[in-house]
């Protein structure tokens with residue numbers, strides 16, 4: 001069997017000295033789509049931050065994309081984060097640069113030296129999110145949903161093994177949220193990337209059913225019947 005992309009065992013997630021989630025055991029397989037639901041403040045973001053080593057793992061064991069979260073050193077963080085595509089509610093695009101320049105910035109920062117290869121990869125990801133014409137557009141000229149698709153294109157640049165999506169539909173209306181979710185699912189499937197999709201919008205689950213985990217009262221449980 002293939003190694004899972006995420007494997008957590010008996011993990012306690014802390015915020016400062018306070019435990020937020022305890023006894024977390026989680027496996028996510030390559031290419032798997034998993035919802036993470038729970039009310040505001042239930043610990044979804046804290047769990048995700050632990051996975052990309054923004055919060056240190058102090059209790060339990062965890063491996064993400066081959067990196068041991070207990071042992072990871074600061075200098076190895078870029079190598080871990082290159083295996084991940086991380087998307088937030090806030091798109092964090094550079095407002096004074098075009099879409100292509102935003103994407104090029106990431107490619108250069110992650111070691112893509114050859115300009116032609118960067119240009120080709122930018123075209124590929126823009127096609128993948130159905131926005132090939134957005135290359136030279138400034139982010140403010142795009143709708144919220146389009147900006148979120150560019151943020152997703154940016155997350156795909158380095159062909160991630162795992163996409164971490166933290167409330168990515170928080171600023172979008174219901175229709176656009178569904179389109180975004182559908183696009184992310186399709187692309188993850190095509191690219192064999194797993195997705196952990198954190199949301200408090202339970203209505204999304206009605207349209208695309210998948211394994212669902214819930215953060216509640218300091219623990220994570222698997223929901224057998226996740227529909228609202």
Ligand SMILES: Nc1ncnc2c1ncn2[C@@H]1O[C@H](COP(=O)(O)OP(=O)(O)OP(=O)(O)O)[C@@H](O)[C@H]1O
Pocket residue numbers: 015016020038039040041042043044045046047167200215
């Ligand atoms: N920077 C921080 N420092 C200390 N405690 C924090 C910090 N951020 C969040 N917390 C606390 O950690 C707990 C979990 O918050 P977290 O943001 O992980 O929840 P969430 O489910 O992602 O909520 P949301 O949907 O609002 O993002 C909450 O009690 C919160 O108050």
